[in-house]
Amino acid sequence: MTVTEYFNLLFTDYTLQTITLGTAILGALCGMLGSFAVLRKQSLLGDAISHAALPGIALAFLITGAKDSNTLLIGALVSGLVGTFWIRGIVKKTHLKTDTALGLILSLFFGFGMLLLTFIQKMPNANQAGLDKYLFGQAATLVASDVWTMCIIAGLSLLILLVFWKEFKLLLFDVDYTKSLGFNVKFLDVLITFFIVISIVVGLQTVGVVLMSAMLLAPAAAARQWTNSLSVMVVLAAIFGACSGVFGTAISASSNNLSTGPVIVLIAAVFVLFSFIFSPKRGLLFREIRYRSNRKDLELNKTLAFMYQIVESHDNINHPHAIKILNNFHGFTRKSLQKLEDRELITVTKTMWSLTEKGFSTAANLYNQLEENE
Amino acid sequence: MSSAQLEIQLIACLVAIACAIPGTFLVLRKMAMISDAISHSILPGLVIGFFLTEDLNSPWLILLAAVAGVITVVLVEYIQKTGLVKEDTAIGFVFPALFSIGVILIAKNANDVHLDVDAVLLGELAFAPFDRLLVNGVDLGAKSLWVIGSIVVVTLILLVTFFKELKVSTFDKQLAATLGFSPLVIHYGLMSIASVTTVGAFDAVGAILVVALMIAPAAMAYLLTNNLKKMLVIAVFAGVASAIIGYWVAHYLDASIAGSMTTVLGVLFLLVYLFAPSKGLISVLFRQKRQQVEVYLLTFMLHLQNHSEESERHINHLSEHINWGKMQSKTVLDLALKNNMIVINNNIISLTEKGQGFTNKAIDYITTNSAVAIEKMKEDFFLFRG
Numbered sequence: 001m002t003v004t005e006y007f008n009l010l011f012t013d014y015t016l017q018t019i020t021l022g023t024a025i026l027g028a029l030c031g032m033l034g035s036f037a038v039l040r041k042q043s044l045l046g047d048a049i050s051h052a053a054l055p056g057i058a059l060a061f062l063i064t065g066a067k068d069s070n071t072l073l074i075g076a077l078v079s080g081l082v083g084t085f086w087i088r089g090i091v092k093k094t095h096l097k098t099d100t101a102l103g104l105i106l107s108l109f110f111g112f113g114m115l116l117l118t119f120i121q122k123m124p125n126a127n128q129a130g131l132d133k134y135l136f137g138q139a140a141t142l143v144a145s146d147v148w149t150m151c152i153i154a155g156l157s158l159l160i161l162l163v164f165w166k167e168f169k170l171l172l173f174d175v176d177y178t179k180s181l182g183f184n185v186k187f188l189d190v191l192i193t194f195f196i197v198i199s200i201v202v203g204l205q206t207v208g209v210v211l212m213s214a215m216l217l218a219p220a221a222a223a224r225q226w227t228n229s230l231s232v233m234v235v236l237a238a239i240f241g242a243c244s245g246v247f248g249t250a251i252s253a254s255s256n257n258l259s260t261g262p263v264i265v266l267i268a269a270v271f272v273l274f275s276f277i278f279s280p281k282r283g284l285l286f287r288e289i290r291y292r293s294n295r296k297d298l299e300l301n302k303t304l305a306f307m308y309q310i311v312e313s314h315d316n317i318n319h320p321h322a323i324k325i326l327n328n329f330h331g332f333t334r335k336s337l338q339k340l341e342d343r344e345l346i347t348v349t350k351t352m353w354s355l356t357e358k359g360f361s362t363a364a365n366l367y368n369q370l371e372e373n374e
Numbered sequence: 375m376s377s378a379q380l381e382i383q384l385i386a387c388l389v390a391i392a393c394a395i396p397g398t399f400l401v402l403r404k405m406a407m408i409s410d411a412i413s414h415s416i417l418p419g420l421v422i423g424f425f426l427t428e429d430l431n432s433p434w435l436i437l438l439a440a441v442a443g444v445i446t447v448v449l450v451e452y453i454q455k456t457g458l459v460k461e462d463t464a465i466g467f468v469f470p471a472l473f474s475i476g477v478i479l480i481a482k483n484a485n486d487v488h489l490d491v492d493a494v495l496l497g498e499l500a501f502a503p504f505d506r507l508l509v510n511g512v513d514l515g516a517k518s519l520w521v522i523g524s525i526v527v528v529t530l531i532l533l534v535t536f537f538k539e540l541k542v543s544t545f546d547k548q549l550a551a552t553l554g555f556s557p558l559v560i561h562y563g564l565m566s567i568a569s570v571t572t573v574g575a576f577d578a579v580g581a582i583l584v585v586a587l588m589i590a591p592a593a594m595a596y597l598l599t600n601n602l603k604k605m606l607v608i609a610v611f612a613g614v615a616s617a618i619i620g621y622w623v624a625h626y627l628d629a630s631i632a633g634s635m636t637t638v639l640g641v642l643f644l645l646v647y648l649f650a651p652s653k654g655l656i657s658v659l660f661r662q663k664r665q666q667v668e669v670y671l672l673t674f675m676l677h678l679q680n681h682s683e684e685s686e687r688h689i690n691h692l693s694e695h696i697n698w699g700k701m702q703s704k705t706v707l708d709l710a711l712k713n714n715m716i717v718i719n720n721n722i723i724s725l726t727e728k729g730q731g732f733t734n735k736a737i738d739y740i741t742t743n744s745a746v747a748i749e750k751m752k753e754d755f756f757l758f759r760g
Contacts, residue, residue, distance in 0.1 A: 043463040044407055051582075090647065093658050096401075099462075100593050103406040104643065107586030111636020114582070118630035136477070210414065214470030221459045221467060258481055262474035269471035276458055284456060 006250045016253065022142040022150060023245030023264060026203050029154040031219035031241025032161065033199045035234045036192055038220040039172050044099070045084065045193075047213035048106040049200050052083030054113025054209060057134055058120060069146055069205060072134075076201040083109055084197055110209070137208030139249060139260035146205065153202055157195045161234070168192055169230055207261035218268035219244065225279035244268040300336055301366055304345060307355055308363035317360045320352035378503040381516050383621050385502050386635065388522040389575045390587050390613030395529050396568045397588030398609050401596060402544050407462070408565070409588045411450065411469035412443040413572050413581035417476030419443070420573075425483075436521075436573050443569025444562065446472060499631040502578050518578045525574045529567055533606075536560070541602055583632040587613055590639040597650040616642055664759055668752065670698070670706045675715060675733045678725050689721040712758045728755070 010016050037043055053076035060075025061067070083105045090101040133141055161168065170178040171188050179185050200212055207215050223236035248264030277285050303326070310325065311317055323337070337353065340346045345359030355363070400406050419442025423435040446468060453464040507517040514520070533540070543550035543560045550557050568588070575584045595608035620635030627634065648655050678687060685691065689707070698706070707723075710716045715729035725733065732755045739751065752759070 038459070038463050041460055041462060043460065043466040047407075047410065047466060089655070093655050094597060094647070094653055096593055096596060097404045097406075099404050099406040100401050100589060100596075103410055103585060103589040104593055106410060107582055108590060108636055108640035108643065110582050111586050111633050112640055113633075115624075115627070115629050115633030115637050118633055119627055122628055210473060211470045214467045214474075217463050217466040218471075221463050225458060258478060262477040262481075265470050265474040266478070269467060269474070272467060276453075276456070282458055284458075 006254045018144055018147055019139050019142050019253075019260075020246055020249050022147040023139055023206060023249045023260065024242040025147065025150045025154050025245075026206055027215070027219065027241030027243070027245030027264070027268075028238040029150065029157065029199050029241070030203055030215045031223070031237035031239070032154075032234050033157060033192075033196050034216040034218075034220035034241070035223065035230070035237045036168065036172065037196050037216055038224060039230075040192075042193075042196070043217050044102050044213065045087070045196065046200055046216035048087060048102040049080045049083055049197055050204060050209045050212035051106040051113075052109035053077070053080040053201055053204060054110055054134065055079050055116055056082075056113075057204075058113050058116035061120060062116065070149060073149070073201055073205075076134075076204060077198060079109065080197045080201050081194070084193055133208075134204050135209055136259060137204065137206050137211065137261035139206045139252075139264075142206060150202055153198055157199065160191065160195060164188065164191065165231075172230070207264055211261045211265045214265045214268060215241070218265070218272050222268070222271040222275040225275040225282050228281075240268070240271050244271060296336075300340060303336055304340065304359065304363045305366055307346065307353070308360065308366075311355050311360065311363075317357065318354045320349065320354040323348075323351050323353055326353075379621075379625075381503045381519060382499055382631070383618055385516065385518050385522060385578050386499060386617035386621055386631070387614045388519070388526050389579050389584075390591070390617040391610050392522055392526045392529055392571045392575060393584060393587035394591045394609040394613040395533055395606060396564060396571055398592040398595065398602075398606050399540060399544055399564055400568065400588060401592040402602075402605075403564075406589045406592075407465055408447060408450070409568055409572070410585045411446050411465050412565075412569050413576065413584050414469045415446040415472035415476075416440070416442050416569070416573050416576065416581070418472050418479060419445075419476075421476050421479040425479075436570070439573040440566065440569040442472070443572060444565055447562075447565045447569075499578055518574075521574050522578065525571055529571065532563070532567065536563075540564070544602075579632045579635070583636055586636045586639055587616075590636075590643050591616070594643055594646040597646050597653045612639075612642060667705060667709060668759070670702065671709055671715075672733075672736055674706050674710065675725065675729055676737070678716070678723060679730070679733045684722050687723045689718065689723060709758065713756055715755075731755075 006016070010020060034046070037046060056075035056077070056079025057072045058075075059079070060072050063075075064071050066072075087098075087101045087105050090096050090104070091098050096104075167178070167183055167188050170181070170183065171185065171192070175185060178188070196216075200216060203212050203215055219237040219241035220233070222240050223233045226236055227233050244264050244267040248267045249260055251267070252258040252260040252263040275283070277283055280286055306326070307321075310321060311319070337346070337348055340359070341348050344356055345362055346353050346355055397406075397409065400409055416439040419439035420435060422442075423432070423438035426438070427434050429435070449468050450461065450464045453459065453468065454461045502518045503516045505517045507514045507520050539550070539555045539560055542553065543555060543557045547557050550560070571588075572581065572584045575587075579587070591609040591612035592605070594612050595605040598608055599605050616635055616638040620638040621631055623638060624631040624634035646654065651657060681687060707716075707718075710729070711718070713728075714726055715732060716723050717726055732751075735751055735755075
């Protein structure tokens with residue numbers, strides 16, 4: 001099956017529709033909330049929480065014996081939240097730094113989860129098949145009810161975002177100001193963290209514990225490159241996320257042996273790479289171009305300044321000078337002289353050059369301009 | 375205890391030692407999450423190494439995987455340097471992307487590669503003794519024992535040789551640079567050691583346990599001491615203890631050894647986190663509470679000194695004027711009385727001479743803003759702390 005066939009099948013095949021819709025909604029949800037995670041410098045929280053959710057899944061299974069994904073998700077949510085608040089506790093109350101706290105919770109919870117999983121596997125009545133899909137994710141196991149859950153959660157977080165938009169925005173950029181305006185910072189903080197945790201937990205089934213952090217970050221990191229406005233960033237991130245979900249599903253469905261999670265993450269990584277290089281304002285490519293043109297301008301200005309020094313000692317500005325005397329000054333080339341002439345700063349006749357009026361005044365004001373710019 | 379059991383415990387202990395040493399420095403350098411990134415991104419290195427050598431036991435595999443780990447670090451640093459995103463964001467999507475490449479490479483060549491993603495992440499220590507190192511047909515012991523053993527030896531030698539350099543560059547980069555050690559060389563040296571350790575340890579204990587063994591013992595040690603040497607020793611001991619206890623817990627539960635080692639680490643960390651003297655949660659909370667009460671006391675005494683009129687010094691006035699609850703005013707009053715700072719006559723409170731002196735000194739300290747000195751002053755004046 002090729003990718004085009006996949007898109008043709010999409011309109012008729014119910015399973016494909018479900019899976020595609022699921023990954024798209026998940027991508028959009030993660031992109032939306034991921035923007036907040038990235039801006040709040042909580043990027044790695046996603047990684048920690050997705051790992052911390054594992055013991056919750058195993059415990060939920062041990063306690064209820066149910067394999068129904070909603071029950072397991074509640075378990076994951078609870079242990080994810082416990083992990084999150086323990087991370088905060090560690091950072092706030094001890095001198096251990098955020099990275100240590102994240103790494104601790106991540107690995108300790110995950111290890112405990114593994115212990116429980118292997119324990120479950122050896123239980124006599126183990127119908128545990130399907131628990132390990134949370135490790136690497138299997139989009140193919142998405143069913144309509146899962147997609148409904150995602151829809152409800154995405155709708156709910158959208159609603160919360162819209163209702164508390166102003167507050168969240170303030171909280172992101174100036175916590176102290178938010179506090180001084182009388183908003184309940186703690187509540188807002190818990191609220192946004194809660195929804196980030198939910199979105200991570202929801203994504204576990206599809207992309208798995210290991211890759212969840214990229215799902216959360218990559219669309220947001222890509223979107224960040226294109227805009228400085230929060231609302232545009234959130235929308236863009238949601239679109240990027242949804243696109244990587246859809247394309248990832250398409251590519252993985254159209255070839256054998258490709259699990260969806262890694263493909264989605266790679267597509268998202270491509271989005272990030274593309275944004276890093278080609279975004280007009282922050283992108284590496286345009287930055288390099290700007291840098292080079294600035295450097296050229298500086299060289300031109302240097303030449304002009306040198307000419308100005310020579311011309312200054314003469315009464316007549318327009319008095320021609322031999323190009324030869326520029327020789328002990330290495331900043332000029334034929335091309336740069338040509339460029340100066342194009343800008344009508346000098347005139348060149350054969351081997352002689354002379355400053356124009358405009359050139360003279362530009363050169364005289366060269367340093368003043370610099371000061372003004374600063 | 376059979377020889378296989380002994381071998382497993384020995385491997386586990388060696389892994390714990392090999393991880394604790396670089397882990398301590400990673401924690402101190404605020405780079406703990408890098409170990410997580412490395413542990414995941416060695417996967418593509420392993421897979422590509424396997425394609426090139428077609429041999430799962432080749433030493434090139436370990437080398438390539440370690441290179442993949444270092445490449446991750448370089449990539450993260452490059453992205454961070456462009457200033458497009460923060461460091462944590464860079465870590466957060468570089469390693470999943472590399473890991474995905476590894477998973478896809480395995481999936482696309484599933485028939486040729488006998489690598490299992492689960493095995494990389496989770497490891498299975500119980501199988502380690504089955505993989506023997508045979509030289510000329512002589513059984514020299516489990517292969518991972520030799521691999522990890524040599525990593526431990528190399529790490530220890532490097533640690534002893536470059537201890538001073540590591541110490542200086544960890545705590546004061548600028549000083550290290552001016553003294554002529556290149557922080558860059560030490561940084562990448564440390565990263566390489568971390569990568570090699572991760573690679574050497576993963577097939578015995580799995581990538582996640584490597585992360586746990588690097589961070590958790592170091593974090594525990596950091597809560598217990600401020601001395602680098604002591605911290606290294608404590609970290610190594612915590613790692614080894616969790617390895618041995620973890621093994622027997624796993625034996626008892628018949629569950630994954632890596633999982634139970636991590637769980638033991640978790641329990642140990644929880645205990646240290648709660649009960650560590652002076653840095654643990656309980657002692658921090660206790661200290662905060664005490665400081666709070668003592669600040670209240672100070673406020674109260676300043677209030678007394680500022681007001682000579684009796685109505686302001688009435689015992690019931692506390693809750694009205696300073697807006698304190700009943701319990702709170704009682705605690706503060708009791709503390710002040712116990713320390714002979716005040717006397718109460720007919721429900722009117724007045725400062726004693728000692729209280730007068732304390733308050734005057736406190737004002738001095740507050741106006742000169744030397745916050746440290748006030749702790750010493752409290753010791754001079756207080757018979758009982760809040």
